[in-house]
Amino acid sequence: MKASGEPGQGGECVVRVRVFARLRDILGTDALDVSAPCVSPGKTTVGLLRQAIGAVAPELGSLNGALLFAVGTEYADDTTVVASDDDVACFPPVSGG
Amino acid sequence: MKASGEPGQGGECVVRVRVFARLRDILGTDALDVSAPCVSPGKTTVGLLRQAIGAVAPELGSLNGALLFAVGTEYADDTTVVASDDDVACFPPVSGG
Amino acid sequence: MTEGTPRTLPEPLLHVSLTEQPIDYTALTERVRSHRAGAVVTFLGTVREFTAGRRTLALDYEAYEPMARAELQRILAEATEQWPLVAAVVEHRLGRLELGEISVAVAVAAPHRRDAFQAAQYVMDQTKRRVPIWKRENWADGGTEWVHPPEGMPQRPGDAAE
């Protein structure tokens, strides 16, 4: 496996990403298929997904850098490796309570 | 008026003191008339009352120094001047809650 | 105090009670709830079975009532000076309490949670430190015993700030 965050294998991975709150309103959908460069067969990273979302939705502006990601039910950071079939979620800073 | 804590006028003041909790159990009463030297006509101090209580109830031992006094519904210290008709209370450290 | 909260709140609702009846903490909590409050903290002191490994059967609480009420009022007033509160109430039970029963309840409402937590803690700390109420243990292994703070604790109200 190559270092995460660096595209490899020449291919693209497609990951289904659930989105919430203001992000869902901006994108007009509660889930989208994000295509990002693979770092190994069938795998990409959170950082690459973030870049890909920013590229397809430039209207996010500075919100893109503040978006949080989760893989399964745990927070992930930009270096986290994601498989195409992982449960991935992406959302703005939380405001419960 | 002479300095408080120093007996004066040659007389004795009698003050009714309500007592609570362990102090009441030790003394076997919920109020006692304490006779203490006057610092001015009809007035004594909390410190003189404490000494007088210690003298009539030597079984209090070290509890005597820990006893708290109130005049009316406020805490008083040894220098507080007390009139014979004040509402005076005396009790061990509190343990509510 | 939380920044950004103006001190222009209306006079806070305060309430003090000593009672021989079981404390209804839901009624007490409802009393402080308000559209002006985003945070409500309710504290209950309850009769614990074990203290330092020794088993309690029941507690008897006694108060110097007029002074206890006055002191509780002063404590609530001090809390409202230190934190922006919407309401603060305290009730203390007197008489015989069985295991698990509520001896004291405090409810505080404030626009922001940090103020509500701090004020509720202040009211409880000061209540235990200053209010002329005493409890007597009824031990499972026999005997009764008045509880007074151990040597070395601040014994005179105001001697030590927490």
Add this chain to the structure above:
Amino acid sequence: MTEGTPRTLPEPLLHVSLTEQPIDYTALTERVRSHRAGAVVTFLGTVREFTAGRRTLALDYEAYEPMARAELQRILAEATEQWPLVAAVVEHRLGRLELGEISVAVAVAAPHRRDAFQAAQYVMDQTKRRVPIWKRENWADGGTEWVHPPEGMPQRPGDAAE
């Protein structure tokens, strides 16, 4: 942690819930009460009418539910590692909330009050910081607006400890 409390308590009772129904905080508080606890702290977050001078009509809460439940469970587990607790429960309301309604309730029971206060504050602080729930303001002067922490606040869970 309060000194003198042995860490030999039985496994604490923990409970997490997300609900579209009004939160019954009395039932929640009764759930944590115990003969082993001398202190119960209940926190309620309620819908406040004014935020920075602007009037709210209602709030809509939305969650990423499976993760929100998992995160709340982790927060309770962390609290039980840091303080000796008898029980800790948290419920969060979802959907439309009117003024004064309860959005979140936390109840913690511990042998001693300082632990109960600190643990309840920890659960609330972490819930607001980490749990994937969002609220949308419905303003009296028109319009709706998702609430997200202002710039400069820690945005990534774990970035800053309180």
